[in-house]
Amino acid sequence: MAKKTKKQKRKLNIFRVFVLVFLLVTFIVGGAGVGFVMGVIRNLPDYKPQEGPDWNLTTFVFDSQAAKVAELHGSENRVPVNFERIPQDLKDAFVAIEDNAFYDHFGVNPMAIARALWVNMQKGYKAQGGSTITQQLAKNAFLKNPKKTYKRKIQEALLAIQLERTYTKDEIFNFYLNTIYFGHGANGVQAAAQTYFGKNIEDLTLAESALLAGVANVPGRYSPFINMEEAKNRRAIVLNEMVELDMISNQDSEQAKKEPIKLADLQQKRTYKYPYFMDHVIAEAERLLKENGVEEMQLYTGGLKIYTTLNTDIQEKIEEVYKNRDNFPQVNTEEPVQSAMALVDPHTGAVQGLIGGREHVTKRGLNRATQLKRQPGSSIKPVAVYAPALESGLSPATVVDDVPVSYPIPNQENYEPGNYDGRYRGLITMREAVRWSVNIPAVKFLDQIGVTTGYDFAKDLGLPLLKTDRNLSLALGGLTKGVSPLDMASAYGAFANKGVYIKPYAITMITDSDGNVLVENKPQKRIAMSESTAYLMSNILTTVVKDAQGRTGTGWRAAIPGWPVAGKTGTTQLTGSEFRNVAGNKDAWFAGFTPELAAVVWLGYDVTDKDHYLKQVYGGKYPALIWKAVMEAALKDVEPKPFEKPGNIIQVAVDSKSGLLPSELTPDKFIRTELFARGTEPQKVSDTWVEAEVCAESGKLPSPFCPDVITGVFLKRPIPYTGNKxxxxxxxxxxxxxxxVHTNSTTVLLSTCDDPRHEGKMVLANIPAPGQEGGCPEELIVQRVFSPGTAPNNYCDIPEHQLSGSAVGRPRPVPGNNDTYPGRADDNSQGKENDQPTQVPPAEPTLFGSSAKSEDAPNGVNVSLEWKVESDEISAGQDVVYSIERWTDSSSNKYNIALTTETNWIDEKVSSSDVYYYRVTTIDVNTSLTSKSNIIKIHVQNN
Known part of the structure; x- marks a missing residue:
């Protein structure tokens, strides 16, 4: 650079010093006194502009044991360029966004802070900063201590004035543009142009120039490799500022805003081990330095020492597993299935290992372990549904009904979640719903506790949810953007850490080259849930994994012998018209933890299309196996221990179909021992089971003709399910x-004698017909229904039960014959004959009916039936009952719905607007002869 001919001065003249002191006292709120300022001046570092700054101080990175693992060199990507080569648009963009008074001030701008505050308040964003370009150059290039303090701010201002006295504005600007850090290892505008766009500085467009000027402020936030939307927004801000300063026209600005951002492939050659972990360390260091008032470029130029949480043994195992192709699905495309993993210590929040892809070709800088945003599928259920449900007072035994459900959504189609396997399991406990990853119960639980409750709970566990995620699809991982493996690992870590969430971190401390602490990263903790909730959730999740050859839930492949493993699988389905009728998935997850470590594995393609999607890959397969391979190695030298159970956890036997205490009717196979936080255990006895009589052969409700009726125990749903699934x-x-099975056409109703002297043998009763006397006593006569071929053939032979006299009008029945009943000789009739006249059937009834409203009926309507039989048509000695049949147009099966001795009946099991058909059959209980009524049609009306 060409220098001014003025004589160099070590100190400023006294007048200038006092003016500057006055301005700085105004600039720095609560600033130091004059004595302090003079001390700063005396300790001002030596200024040798002819030598320029030292760009070659190496930064060292250390693992958790303070062993050096990497070096960051400041000169690795810097290409100085002459001022004339730099496009005017790029110069204007930097002036507009960083220091619009650059060509007017003398190094510091006393009004800059006030003006910047005013402009920023007006615009609602940080459109301007307080430091001048000259001040930024001073602190970046010449100040050894990068920590933002009052002392450094004064030194920065003094050096800025010194620079202005020594160099021209263009020289200062050129020096600045060649030193500023753009992220991704790029120092200076030429290196930035190559890194971001793959072109030389003079070939940049207006849009590209504005983007680079915007990125320089906070590369970790505004880099399009990291966040494209933030980069576009920042570019627009720069262009707007250029318009306001009349550097470009509004038309040029709008055209530049529409220009697509075409990035070069970011394939940075790394010389350090564990590249993905180091990428994360660098990103975290940039953020921490910025938060602590240290310029990000110090990362490569300041000779810093960065102490990390890296566990090299764990990291090397992760790298080893990811290099083995057998651990991943084999595909027929050139692009491999990608994967990422993050592993944290749940008790400290320390990131002990991570990997962001199968190969470190960081296309567009994507570290999938930390920057990935994908839907987590069912792996979000413990975080957003079940843990908040437990915290709300529900228990692992709480039951919901896994049946189809539909939720109305205003101005949209109803939300109708389905289960991945197409099954509906019915009444199911929370534990079983988690074990088998059933979707409908998860949605119902979230609906029960409230979407906001689940949403806020997940946010408290660190998930980066958006306002648009506040809906029922949250239960199944249906997020607007998504989460990263590190997000999920730290959220699950709270379960292992007794309900305490710790924000994950990879850096413990950063010092300058002299050992002065610049950053001390203390864990950020918060209580996200009670210890009992954390323990119960952990215990439920062990059911997902379990195994010991018992292999229970969807995550059994992740089981580690000797260790309690809690985990959850997650899979997201293909969406879009191109995947209609395609069997496959988009993402597969496994999230799990032990009492010592928590880790999450994601697997999928960066871009899912018709040629790149997961085929027969689920969270419980490859992700679970990868998780196990790493965790088993990480825990090999650690003594296994259980999850620590809080003192308020108790065990109670429950009915698994109600979640209540078992009743006397609860079948043994539905009684479970479950865990509860004291105070949430059930107090009521289950009423889910009831007794009912059924036909022993068909298992259906008994008809009047069923020969064997038994009492069974049956399930009664709290809310009847009326769907067709x-x-x-x-x-x-x-x-x-x-x-x-047993109808009046297939059975016969006969009277039998139950006298004990028959010793249980079935015999027909002797019943006197008109004109006869004697017979079996009424108290010993029992009517029974017999199927064809099962009726007894012999009559009671007890002497005192025999008949005497001649029958008139009605014969004795012959078993199994419903048409005629020829008699038989009575051996005990003392030579008297039995007449055998033809049997008389019962009279035919005439049926009437109508429908009406009914408050007592389940559906608010009923059908009243009435039938008439002329009394003189009933033959002497005939005892009759009436069987009522009903059927519909949709089913021709005629069902016997009632049996009565009355001549009327009310049917309450009907629905409005349906059509029903009825018929009544008269049955002679002695002869089993029948007569049928007319058929009537009833259209049920709710009026």
Whole structure:
């Protein structure tokens, strides 16, 4: 650079010093006194502009044991360029966004802070900063201590004035543009142009110039390699400032805003080990330095010492697993299935290992372990549904009904979640719903506790949720953007850490080259849930993994012998018209933890399309196996221990179909021992099971003709399910159909004698017909229904039960014959004959009916039936009952819905607007002869 001919001065003249002191006292709120300022001046570092700054101080990175693992060199990507080569648009962009009074001030701008505050308040964003370009150059290039202090700010201002006295504005500007740090190891504008756009500085467009000027402020935030939307927004801010300063027209600005950002492939050659972990360390260091008032470029030029949480043994195992192709699905495309993993110490928040891809070709700088944003699928359920449900007072035994459900959404189609396997399990506990990763219960639990409760809980566990994620699809991981493996690992870590969430970190401390502490990173903790909730959630999640050859839930492949492993699988489905009728998935996750470590594995493609998607890959397969391979090695020298159980956890036996205490009717196979936080255990006895009589052969409700009726125990749903999908526990309910195996056409109703002297042998009773006397006593006569071929053939032979006299009008029945009943000789009739007249059937009834409203009926309507039989048409000695049949147009099966001796009946099991058909059959209980009524049609109306 050409220098001014003025004589160099070590100290400023006294007048200038006092003016500067006055301005700085105004500039720095609560600033130091004059004595302090004079001390700063006396300790001003030696200024030798002819030598320029030292760009070659090496930064060292250390692992958790303070062993050096990497070096960051300041000169590795810097290409100085002459001022004339730099496009005017780029110069203007920097002036507009960084220091619009650069060509007017003398190194410091006393009004800059006030003006910047005013402009920023007006615009709602940081459009301007307080430091001048000259001050930024002074602190970046010449000040050894990068920590932002009052002393450094004064030194920075003094050096800025010294620079202005020594160099021209263009020389200072050129010096600045060749030293500023742009992230990704790029120092200076030429290196930045190559890194971001793959072109030389003079070939940059207006849009590209504005983007680079915007990135320089905070590369970790505004780099398009990291956050494209933030980069576009920042570019627009720069362009707007250029318009306001009349550097460009509004038309040029709008055109530049529309220009697509075409980035070069960012393939940075790394010389250090563990490149993905180091990428994360560098990103975290940039952020921490910025937060602590240290310029990010000090990372490469300041000779810093960075102490990290890296566990090299764990990291090397992760790298080893990811290099083995057998640990991943084999595909027929050139692009491999990608994966990422993050592992943290849940008790400290320390990131002990991570990997952001199978190969370190960081396309667009993506570190999938930390920067990935993908939907987590079912792996979010413990975080956003089940843990908040437990915290709200529910328990692992709380039951919901896994049946189809539909939630109305204003101005949209109803939300109708489904289960991944197409099954509906019916009444299911929270534990079983988690174990088998059933979707509908998760949505119902979230609906029960409230979406906001689950949303806020997940936010407290560090998940980067957006306002648009506050809906029921949150239960299944349906997020607007998504989460990273590190986000999920730290969230799950709170379960292992007794409910305490610790924000993950990879850096413990940063010092300058002299050992002065610049950053001390203390863990940020917060209580996210009670210890009992954390323990119960952990215990439930062990059910997902378990194994010991018992292999229970979806995550059994992650089991580690000797260790309690808690985990959850997650899979996201393909969406979009191009995947219609395509079987496959987009993402696969496994999130898990032991009492010592928590880790999460993601697997999928960077871009999912018709040629790149997961085929037969689920969270419980490759991700679970990768997780196990790493965690098993990480824990090999650690003594296994259980999850520590809080003192308020108790065990209680429950009915697994109600979540309540078992009743006398609860079948043994539905009684479970479950864990509860004291105070949440059930107090009521289950009423889910009821007794009902059914046909022993068909298992349906008994008809009047069923020969063997038994009492069974059946399930009663709290809310009846009336849909047409098959629900697996529906077979446990009281049947709704009447037996169609035993009907009046397939059975015979006969009277038998139950005198003990028959010793249990079935015999027909002797019943006197008109004109006869004697017979079996009424108290010993029992009516029974017999199927064809099962009726007894012999009559009671007890002497005092025999008949005497001649029958008139009605014969004795012959078993199994419903048409005629020829008699038989009575061996005990003392030579008297039995007449055998033809049997008389019962009279035919005439049926009437109507429908009406009914407050007592389940559906608010009923059907009233009435039938008439002329009394003189009933033959002497005939005892009759009436069987009522019903059927519909959709089913021709005729069901016996009632049996009565009355001549009227009210049917309450009907629905409005449906059509029903009815018929009544008169049955002679002695002869089993029948007569059928007319058929009537009833259209049920709710009026």
């Amino acid at each position: 098959k629900v697996e526990d529906a077979e446990l309910q009281v049947p709704t159909e009447v037996c169609d």
